[in-house]
Amino acid sequence: MRVGIIGIGNMGSNLAECLSSKNVELALYNRTRHKAEELGRRLGARVYDSPGELVENVDAAIAFVTDDHALKTISLETASKLERAGSTVFINASTVTPTASLEAMRILESRGIGYVEAPVFGSTDEARECRLISMLSVRHDLLDKATQVLKLYSSRIYYLGEPPKAMVVKLALNNIALAFPAILAESLMLLSSWDVELEWLRKVSAGTWIEPVLTRYWDRALGESSPRFTVNNAGKDYSCIGIALREKGLPSFISETLSSMYLLAGNSGLGRKDYPQIVKFYLELAMKKNVEETAK
Ligand SMILES: NC(=O)c1ccc[n+]([C@@H]2O[C@H](COP(=O)([O-])OP(=O)(O)OC[C@H]3O[C@@H](n4cnc5c(N)ncnc54)[C@H](OP(=O)(O)O)[C@@H]3O)[C@@H](O)[C@H]2O)c1
Numbered sequence: 126m127r128v129g130i131i132g133i134g135n136m137g138s139n140l141a142e143c144l145s146s147k148n149v150e151l152a153l154y155n156r157t158r159h160k161a162e163e164l165g166r167r168l169g170a171r172v173y174d175s176p177g178e179l180v181e182n183v184d185a186a187i188a189f190v191t192d193d194h195a196l197k198t199i200s201l202e203t204a205s206k207l208e209r210a211g212s213t214v215f216i217n218a219s220t221v222t223p224t225a226s227l228e229a230m231r232i233l234e235s236r237g238i239g240y241v242e243a244p245v246f247g248s249t250d251e252a253r254e255c256r257l258i259s260m261l262s263v264r265h266d267l268l269d270k271a272t273q274v275l276k277l278y279s280s281r282i283y284y285l286g287e288p289p290k291a292m293v294v295k296l297a298l299n300n301i302a303l304a305f306p307a308i309l310a311e312s313l314m315l316l317s318s319w320d321v322e323l324e325w326l327r328k329v330s331a332g333t334w335i336e337p338v339l340t341r342y343w344d345r346a347l348g349e350s351s352p353r354f355t356v357n358n359a360g361k362d363y364s365c366i367g368i369a370l371r372e373k374g375l376p377s378f379i380s381e382t383l384s385s386m387y388l389l390a391g392n393s394g395l396g397r398k399d400y401p402q403i404v405k406f407y408l409e410l411a412m413k414k415n416v417e418e419t420a421k
Pocket of ligand 1: 131132133134135136137155156157158160189190191192194195196198199218219220221245246247248249353354355358362
């Protein structure tokens, strides 16, 4: 099978390693071409100049791009440059709003390209080791082909019916999964601002249900960690959740707050850092306030 990856960022590059280990014939496209070239050389994968050209030359293209805007851009570029659609399927594994997923489906299907909505749970390690959890929404006639491709990189596949159901479940999961570092950031900011040693949080929570959650994030937040999922992408996911709720006329208290927390830290220079590192931004805020108070 010939499989293309569109978007060679943290996820796309690790997915490429996985697919290469399965001996699929691999093709790559990245907006910033040079970022895909070294990987292409190493894995023996051809790098294409446009997503349309890539889609024409593969059986399935998997998109791992940032957000609504990126998905729309590559869908339009694919649809406009395509000369023959063949039986290629376009698998969107990016996390976007349900409305953006439906729009990508409309754009691509207007040119005869089968659209598969398949966001994933799991991160770069799971992508590299071909054990992502895939949520799948697709027209029934494309189900077998989509499943065949997803099996290459997923340890579990859940079929949820037609788009955008899979995207809604993905957003609902991330609403829970990405919340803790933001809550930790506020708790540590509180301790620091009142001159309480941060370690007390760990000591007092020992043996309670909070301890394993704190342990999971402590070093990743306060030490150095390579980016698996970025601060900017966490802010983007909460924006998607807020938009999806507001489009249904519902309040979005948590997602709006958490998107602001992540995006504020992202805009201060931490945007490409691993998302638990937002803790450092809020600790720094507390420290700056402490210095100001002492100076008064
Ligand atoms: N990392 C994770 O753990 C994880 C897990 C599950 C789902 N996801 C989702 O998967 C997607 C990719 O995540 P990632 O961590 O790989 O992100 P990333 O490292 O930031 O990579 C983003 C990719 O999107 C491309 N891109 C951005 N804007 C574009 C545009 N306007 N047109 C075309 N391409 C564009 C970038 O190209 P350039 O190199 O040119 O900037 C890059 O290849 C996101 O939707 C994310 O939420 C991530």
